[in-house]
Amino acid sequence: MTRTKVMAWVGGGVYVLAVGLLVAGAPRASGTVHGIGALLAVSLLVGVLRSRPILALAMTLLGSTAVVVGPPSTAHVDQSAAYQGQFLSYLAVDLVLGFIVATRTRRSSTVTVATSLVVQLLLVGGFAHGDGLAVNLLIALLAMAAACTAGLLSRERREHAVQLRAQEVAEAVVAERLRIARELHDMVAHSIGIIAIQAGVGSRVIETQPEEAREALRAIEATSRETLSGLRRTLVALRRTDPDAEVSGRAPHAPSPGLADLERLAAATADAGVRVDVCRGGQQRPLPADIDLSAYRIVQEALTNVVRHAGTGRCRVAIDYGDEELSVEIVDDGRGATEDGPAHGFGIVGMRERVALLHGRITAGPRPEGGFRVAARLPLPVSAAVGVEAR
Structure with a gap:
């Protein structure tokens, strides 16, 4: 196993450990702390993301979902507000989605975006209450749309660069002929x-x-x-x-x-x-x-x-x-x-x-x-x- 693969798997293991600590080790922390913690923890999956982006998305989706459905904040804190902060963890999923849209095939990108969208809508709809429901749904949709748009722009820029290089090579061949x-x-x-x-x-x-x-x-x-x-x-x-x-x-x-x-x-x-x-x-x-x-x-x-x-x-x-x-x-x-x-x-x-x-x-x-x-x-x-x- 190469050094890069070892580092990727180590990063994945540390990510799972970090999510576990957020869910079980800090039950009294606010939902915002849980969400930001899950968002920062996704940086541990960079190695996995480069080699196996679909696996990285699955791990991020599971980890963010665990943060949302895990123990809420302390009893004296409004649970709706707590869950609103925990929904920040899905920004990590959107970052991974943007990378997949930019680098993977259109078919894989479509499947992963649809899966992530369904999971996020179900979790936000199930745990957000009152006035926060519409706001959280809107934020989730906008965040995912922004990530996918950035990925598409990156893909188009890369494909355009490839086309320019191919055109330059073709022109050089014609000029030489x-x-x-x-x-x-x-x-x-x-x-x-x-x-x-x-x-x-x-x-x-x-x-x-x-x-x-x-x-x-x-x-x-x-x-x-x-x-x-x-x-x-x-x-x-x-x-x-x-x-x-x-x-x-x-x-x-x-x-x-x-x-x-x-x-x-x-x-x-x-x-x-x-x-x-x-x-x-x-x-x-x-x-x-x-x-x-x-x-x-x-x-x-x-x-x-x-x-x-x-x-x-x-x-x-x-x-x-x-x-x-x-x-x-x-x-x-x-x-x-x-x-x-x-x-x-x-x-x-x-x-x-x-x-x-x-x-x-x-x-x-x-x-x-x-x-x-x-x-x-x-x-x-x-x-x-x-x-x-x-x-």
């Missing part, structure tokens, strides 16, 4: 687009220009390896909470891409038939990882759309390191958008989500002079601006 979806889309869509174009080129020239076909296959191999590395890196990040989920015998995975990899991204896009001019402005410096990755993914998705939809042979990427924000702009002179809008799928949606998470701004749409423009502004934290001033 969206983050993974964006990362996979931005990482895979660009590579698959390049692979598809290179495969098409290779299939057309494999007979007439074998050297060009070999170049296309080499580009497909390099892009595939890079994509596989990115997928493995993403999977490792997803399994990071499991210390046993390490891939043994492998070289360490490369860090997440950033703006430092734009030239390599431009070269891969050039292999797909679109020349990319990269322009950098402002004081270049290390950026926070989330901003660096998001800026890279925005450029990557914009270049993917240029390769797949623009129908042009070149585009321009401009990166400006401002004091307070990072500006990213991708402009092409291709077809722009059709009347119904370009079929960019989830690409631009993912861009907007990334920028929104960083509290930035983004515009994406056709230019009046032709082509398409994507422009994003990502706020930089104060530490990044301080870094510029230090240099």
Whole structure:
């Protein structure tokens, strides 16, 4: 038997002893003293109440009833007044009822409240007399109603807190799923687009220009390896909470891409038939990882759309390191958008989500002079601006 159970049973035994002393050991005390004594004695049942609340209610109900029906006060004291004071003991029952309503099932709460109500009404009706009958009945009903109301409010507050926690967990899961979806889309869509174009080129020239076909296959191999590395890196990040989920015998995975990899991204896009001019402005410096990755993914998705939809042979990427924000702009002179809008799928949606998470701004749409423009502004934290001033 655990220490908690021992203390609970000891408390229950002392409560029974205390009630016995009130009833038999202090027959000359007033009814008010008996009632207050029974009310204070219920504190001994805290351990029982936590583990077995129904048993605690039964003990409290029996103890309070024993105080009411036990020996009244001395003969020279009006018995009606004595019983009115003894009815205070039922406040202890109401306290236990409030706890049961707050913590137990609705069915158990309903049964216990109904049982307690019947017992209290019978005892008050049987031992209260004259003008005190109506007053004591009213007080008993109001006290029980107050205790049950407090219990219901506590139950609703606890259930509301549980619902809020469940909602927060669900929102966190959805946010994580969206983050993974964006990362996979931005990482895979660009590579698959390049692979598809290179495969098409290779299939057309494999007979007439074998050297060009070999170049296309080499580009497909390099892009595939890079994509596989990115997928493995993403999977490792997803399994990071499991210390046993390490891939043994492998070289360490490369860090997440950033703006430092734009030239390599431009070269891969050039292999797909679109020349990319990269322009950098402002004081270049290390950026926070989330901003660096998001800026890279925005450029990557914009270049993917240029390769797949623009129908042009070149585009321009401009990166400006401002004091307070990072500006990213991708402009092409291709077809722009059709009347119904370009079929960019989830690409631009993912861009907007990334920028929104960083509290930035983004515009994406056709230019009046032709082509398409994507422009994003990502706020930089104060530490990044301080870094510029230090240099």
